[in-house]
Amino acid sequence: MKTLLNTLTFLTYKLPRNIIIGAIALYTLFGFFIVPLIMESQVEKFIAESYKEKVQIEKIFFNPYTFELEVKKFAIPDTTSGGIDKNRLMFERLYLNLEIFPLFVKEITFKEASFEGAHVYLSFYKQQKNNWTSFAPKKAEEKKESSGAPWTLVLKKLSFDKDYFQFRDFNYPTPVNLPLGPLSLKASNVSTTIGNQSALESLFINLGDQGSLLLKGKVSLSPPSADIHLTAKKFPLNFLTAYMSNTTYLSLNQGSLDFNGSIDYEKAVFSIKGDAQVNNFSLISTKDQTDILKIKKADFQSLFYSTAPAKFTLEAMVFDELKSYVLLKPDGTLNYKELMKPTPASQVAPTTSETATAETKKPGLNYKINKIKLINGQLDYNDWQIKPKFIAHIHTLNGDIGPLSNNPENKIDIALNGMVEDQGKFTSKGYYFQSIKPLDLNLDVKFANIEMTTFTPYSGHFMGYEIKKGKLFLDVNYTLKKNRIVGKNKVRLDQFTLGEKVESKNSTNLPLKLAVALLKDRKGQIKFNLPLEGETNSPKFSYGSAIRTALFNMIVNIALSPFDFLADAFGIGKEVQLIEFENQLITFKAGNETKIDSVTRILEERPELRLEILGTCSEKEFVVEGAKEQPVIEEAQYKEIGLKRAQLVQNLLAKKGISAERLFVMAGKKNDDSIGKSGAVLIFKAD
Incomplete structure (x- = not known):
């Protein structure tokens, strides 16, 4: 009897404890060892069946008691790029910490989610195909909508550390190569719940050697919206060369962007506002590697852009040490006119009355730039049509132009001044209406103390004489109304003297020295007015040709009829x-x-x-x-x-x-x- 009682006592007390212990041991074994294997197998199977790709996973760790998941060295190889990219996606470590109780209310909540050492590769090839094109799931059969409430995803804490994003585009003669990273992200309360606002505590992205982006603010996933403060420092701009290479012969070989402002997105309307600055900007021609444009610093003050309505405003655009290079080549073409590539006929879309009507009805961008300011600007002009080559250097160029807008009644005021070579001075003042067709313009330009010896290449080419000495003072007024230009040129030459004879097949046979002597007074000055008129819409009209013709006719009249x-x-x-x-x-x-x-x-x-x-x-x-x-x-x-x-x-x-x-x-x-x-x-x- 006693033995029976002992047996019952063992079965009553010892057996449940052993079962519990055994169950716990089994749960532990299953959770720590079996579940990771199942997860790894299922992930590989899912990727293989849905995307026809094979993933690489070094190890998965799972803690069944804290519901922490850790994936180490995960990679999706790139089998489509021909070896350009080894992987599409890889990361060193993924950590997730799942909360159980929210699952009962259809909420997948992670206390923490973090990536470390992630690399994402996105490369575009011809016909806009990319290395992710084949990585797309099979078309699933349509399922009836569930009558229950949808599941929501909540990330209480989200972080990225030492991650990279590599973007390439091979659709251009110069491929795009934009590496972003390392980047780090800290966010909280990320949720798909309607109306929920997630906190983007910081997203910091390194760009190149010195560039960086920092984003902070609030983001909503449903409906999508964002209120972000963006700070960009030394953002490299040279990657834009690739996008220009299809249509231009230009290379942006230097330049960086700073920006401090905000980005907003709400109800499908995107807007951006703030202040921007471009530093050490340099454009060159890829045809002959010559300089086209350089800017030490460009400030874009109080910038605002919105998509609906399409609007762009800028308080001021300030260019500090803008240098422009203009070259007239031996064949008579300007370097600026050779910078655009011809559009292939196959890419020119046919225009129909329907498309033309649609385009005219399409609202355009409403823009206004209150002022463009030049500080210490420079213009170098080279004329290689004549020998020796003519070179003119305008520098210390300061002044304002503006406002600019698409208002047809907008009047653009111009006020500029600068230096010509070492001692000459240049000033201009006037206005024009940019949107009035035909153009309405009134401009006064003055040159003072310009060394005439600078123009010896032209005098030798057209007149057959060097210029020994002399200074130019020129007051010009031009008005343009209804395609008719009227110019009033008041010219004063001080101590102008022709030098040695120059052999030139293009020179005139007119008695120029007699004309100079007839014009020059006892103070050594030559004063005359040179009027100019012409129809600018005439294909035969050329400003330079009109000036030369007027000057030639004046000299002819003086030399042939001195009395x-x-x-x-x-x-x-x-x-x-x-x-x-x-x-x-x-x-x-x-x-x-x-x-x-x-x-x-x-x-x-x-x-x-x-x-x-x-x-x-x-x-x-x-x-x-x-x-x-x-x-x-x-x-x-x-x-x-x-x-x-x-x-x-x-x-x-x-x-x-x-x-x-x-x-x-x-x-x-x-x-x-x-x-x-x-x-x-x-x-x-x-x-």
Whole structure:
């Protein structure tokens, strides 16, 4: 009996404890050892069946008591890129800590979720296919919607550490290569619950050697929204070269971006606002590796952009040390016009009336830039069409342009000033209406103290002379209304002097030195107005050609008709070219004494002019009216009278203070003029 009681006592007390202990041991064994194996097998099976890919997993750890899951060295190999990317996705460690009780209310809650050493690779190939294209699940059969409440996902704490994202795009002549990382993320209360706001405590991304991005704020997954503060420092911009390489011959080989502002997304509307700064920006031509544009610093102040309505505003765009390089090549093309690649015919979309109507109805971007400011800008202009090459350097360029907008009544004010070469000055002031068609413009430009020797390549090419010395002062006003440009050019040249003769097949045969001498006053200055008019919508109109034509015509008129020019310049009669004498005498006809005074004034005001005096005498001076026979005069007598007349003019001019070295008496001549106007013919010459 006692033995039976002992047996019952053992069965009553010892057996349940052993069962519990055995169950716990079995649970422990299953949880720590079996569950990881099942998980690894199921993950591999799921990936293989759904995505036709094989994953690599080094180890899975699971704690059945704390419900902590750890996956070590997970990788999805890339079998489509031809070895460019070894993996699509890999990470060193994934840690998850699941809470049990929320499962009873259809909520998957992780107390903590973290990644360490994750690498994500995204590469695009031709036809926009990427290394994830094949990694897509099979089409599942449509299932009837569940009548129950949906499951929600909650991550109380989410973190990434020492992770990387590698983006490549091989659809461009220059492939895109944008490595992001290492990056770190800290977020909390991440949930798919409708209306829940997750806290993005920090997302820090390293870019290149020195660049970085820092994002902080709030994010909602359902419905999607974001209120993020973004700080970018030294964000490298050279990856944009790849996106330009399809359509341009440009390379952005240097440049970084700083940004401090906010990004908002709500109800499908994206907006960004803040201040941005671009530093050490450099564009070069990939055709010949020449510089196109350099900017030391560009500030974009109070920037705002919104997608709905499409709107862009900017308080100010400030360029510090902007350097532009303009090159006119030997074939007459500008370097800027060769920067765009031609669009292949296969890529030009056909335009129909329907598409055109749709485009016109499509609302455009409403934009406004209040001011563009230049600080210490520079423009280098090179003309390789002529030899020697012409080089002009405009620097210390400061001023404002703006505002700019798509308002058709927007008036853009221009106020700029700068230096030309070492001592020259440049100023401009005016306005134009950018959206009015045709263009409405009014612009005043002034150049002062410009060294004319800079233009020797042009003077040698077009005029056949070097420029020995001289300075240019130029006041220009241009108005443009209804495609008609009207230019008023007030030109002043100080001490302008032509130098040595230059052999050039393009030079003119006009007496340029005479034209210069006729124009230059006793102060060594040349002043003239050069008007210009033309129809800008004419295919034959060229501003440079119009200027050259106007200048050429002026020189022709001066050089070929000097007395006409002088008559207008000094307010005298054109007949001053001939000093008339009484018949057979060395005595002026009445009124001709004043011509000597006019010639004296001309020579005083035009010190580079020389005067050749040709005395003449005609037969008609010896005609006796009513006589049957006319006297016979020897030719020597005609010449003698002509010579004395010329000498008289020379002596009178010398007495009035004109240097005898500038007065040349020509041999007397018999005048065969049928109208009988004889006397002293004045001929202006230049050295």
